[in-house]
Amino acid sequence: xNRMSTxxxxxxxxxxxxxxxxxxLTLLDLCHACAAQExxxxxxxxxxxxxxxxxxxxxxxxxxxxxxxxxxxxxxxRDLEVDLAGAAxxxxxxxxxxxxxxxxxxxxxxxP
Amino acid sequence: MEFKDYYKILGVERDVTQDEIKxxxxxxxxxxxxxxxxxKDAEARFKELGEAxxxxxxxxxxxSYDQLGASYKGGQEFRPPPDxxxxxxxxxxxxxxxxxxxxxxxxxxxxxxxxxxxxxxPPPQGKGEDHHAKVSISLExxxxxxxxxxxxxxxxxxxxxxxxxxxxxLNVSIPKGIREGQHIRLSGQGGPSxxxxxxxxxxxxxxxxxxxxxxxxxxxxLDLPITPWEAALGATVKVPTLGGTVExxxxxxxxxxxxxxxxxxxxxxxxxxxxxxILNIAIPPANTEQAKALYRKMEQEMSFNPxxxxxx
Numbered sequence: 001x002n003r004m005s006t007x008x009x010x011x012x013x014x015x016x017x018x019x020x021x022x023x024x025l026t027l028l029d030l031c032h033a034c035a036a037q038e039x040x041x042x043x044x045x046x047x048x049x050x051x052x053x054x055x056x057x058x059x060x061x062x063x064x065x066x067x068x069x070x071x072x073x074x075x076x077x078r079d080l081e082v083d084l085a086g087a088a089x090x091x092x093x094x095x096x097x098x099x100x101x102x103x104x105x106x107x108x109x110x111x112p
Numbered sequence: 113m114e115f116k117d118y119y120k121i122l123g124v125e126r127d128v129t130q131d132e133i134k135x136x137x138x139x140x141x142x143x144x145x146x147x148x149x150x151x152k153d154a155e156a157r158f159k160e161l162g163e164a165x166x167x168x169x170x171x172x173x174x175x176s177y178d179q180l181g182a183s184y185k186g187g188q189e190f191r192p193p194p195d196x197x198x199x200x201x202x203x204x205x206x207x208x209x210x211x212x213x214x215x216x217x218x219x220x221x222x223x224x225x226x227x228x229x230x231x232x233x234p235p236p237q238g239k240g241e242d243h244h245a246k247v248s249i250s251l252e253x254x255x256x257x258x259x260x261x262x263x264x265x266x267x268x269x270x271x272x273x274x275x276x277x278x279x280x281x282l283n284v285s286i287p288k289g290i291r292e293g294q295h296i297r298l299s300g301q302g303g304p305s306x307x308x309x310x311x312x313x314x315x316x317x318x319x320x321x322x323x324x325x326x327x328x329x330x331x332x333x334l335d336l337p338i339t340p341w342e343a344a345l346g347a348t349v350k351v352p353t354l355g356g357t358v359e360x361x362x363x364x365x366x367x368x369x370x371x372x373x374x375x376x377x378x379x380x381x382x383x384x385x386x387x388x389x390i391l392n393i394a395i396p397p398a399n400t401e402q403a404k405a406l407y408r409k410m411e412q413e414m415s416f417n418p419x420x421x422x423x424x
Contacts, residue, residue: 018287019295019314033242033312068295071244072147079162080141094148105326 019064027052027060034070040084041070049073049088113216115190118164118177126178130171137165163214173222190217240311241303247296248318249286251325251332255354255379257288262315284315289380291330292319325354330385332378337394338362353377353387360389368393 025033030041030050042057044050049069052060069091076087119126122136143149144157151157167173184190247260262284265277282301290296295314302311319327326333336351346364350357353374360372370391378385398404 014301015299016284016287017297017299018290019297020291022297032239033314035241064295068293075147076145079145079158081138090148102328105328 019067022064025062025064025067027057027062030062030067030070033067034074036070036074040074043084044070044073044088047085047088049084049091113190113220115180115184115188116160116163116215116217117184118167121160121164122168130169133165133168137161137169141165159214163218166214167218167222177221239308240305242311242314243302244314244316246318247284247286247315248320249290250320251322251327252354253286254290254317254319255288257286257290259283259285264313282313286317289330289384290317291379292317292327324352327379330379330381331388332385333388333390335392336389337392338366340393340395343367343391343393351389354379362391366391 027038027041030036031038034041038057041050045052045060050062050066052062052066054060072094073084073087073091076082076090077084080087080090082090119128122133122140124132124136128136140161141158144151144154144161146155146158149158167177243264245262245264247262249258249260260283262282264280264282266280267275268278270276282298284296284298286296294317296317298313298315300310301313304310324334332354334351334353336349338347338349341347342349342362343366344364346366347362348359349362351360351374355377358374358377360374363370368391372389372391374387374389376384377387396403398407
């Protein structure tokens with residue numbers, strides 16, 4: 001995380017960081033960033049969508065990729081009225097589609 | 113403001129049952145969900161669907177909306193009737209979409225407080241709400257880093273208790289080596305909080321497709337056209353990379369598809385990505401008499417059958 005200042009003296013200063021390079025989000029951080037309850041996050045851990053380090057919820061530490069996965073899973077659950085297991089399945093398939101697209105792109109078949 | 117035809121948005125007739133409304137919404141929501149759909153206007157369509165469903169799934173709100181009659185058409189100029197909304201009870205228990213984005217049309221019919229939509233749970237520790245937005249940059253900017261002015265519409269309460277939005281501009285420096293789909297967190301730039309610290313702002317990075325580079329992770333791929341004689345005889349050729357022009361040695365006897373690695377010529381990082389050049393032999397057009405004569409000479413003097421391995 002680096003302290004940066006924006007152009008000009010009047011602009012506010014704030015800390016920026018690349019989320020995916022973070023490794024130590026706590027359960028509370030994750031709940032907050034997803035506007036979710038601990039119960040929902042625990043459920044996502046149980047069905048394997050999120051993979052924290054640490055055994056007990058109090059020691060859980062999530063990396064930044066988990067935040068993105070949690071947000072997508074919760075959005076799918078809410079907006080499509082499916083349960084978390086259904087959202088998890090959709091997420092797995094979306095990941096697979098994304099990796100296939102990347103692969104296609106590398107092969108040069110998908111250049112617009 | 114414009115009248116919104118919620119039935120048309122859901123693609124149903126005005127006399128359908130509640131079950132049919134639910135079915136129509138669910139089907140379209142799967143089709144246009146921004147996390148699932150690749151369609152360009154998916155986000156806008158999905159918001160519209162959420163708003164239509166929010167009204168039509170609730171028998172009370174639907175009855176109210178139906179009171180406006182079928183005489184209005186989508187997009188038509190609309191003003192709510194003076195006696196609007198009397199005798200109906202609304203419940204703000206919406207769950208579809210992001211209710212904060214509902215249209216003015218919706219707010220004029222169902223009140224400002226519905227704009228807050230589903231009751232947002234008070235964030236733990238009293239910290240302000242986190243906000244999320246997208247930022248789109250070029251591959252060159254991702255390579256070198258850049259500064260972007262991000263304009264945020266911030267809802268505020270005016271003296272009369274009405275919600276209005278104020279534009280706030282942030283100059284965000286985007287670190288070099290950022291990749292597609294990564295998120296930049298700006299601490300304290302999200303929703304404010306009375307007493308406690310403000311929420312954070314998350315920017316999802318989108319990298320615009322490049323006319324000739326392709327990116328996978330931190331590696332950058334380039335299809336490099338070469339001439340048949342460069343491929344056959346070997347040559348030193350210039351190659352563009354994000355960090356500037358470099359020269360590579362095309363080995364003698366190269367064929368199309370040959371991949372060559374340019375170490376650490378990809379996106380910066382720890383470790384940095386590599387560049388990959390994929391050779392692609394371009395055939396000179398036979399569009400002059402001289403060029404045709406050269407091809408004919410090759411035909412006569414070179415014994416070359418590219419289909420020899422196929423037994424023909």
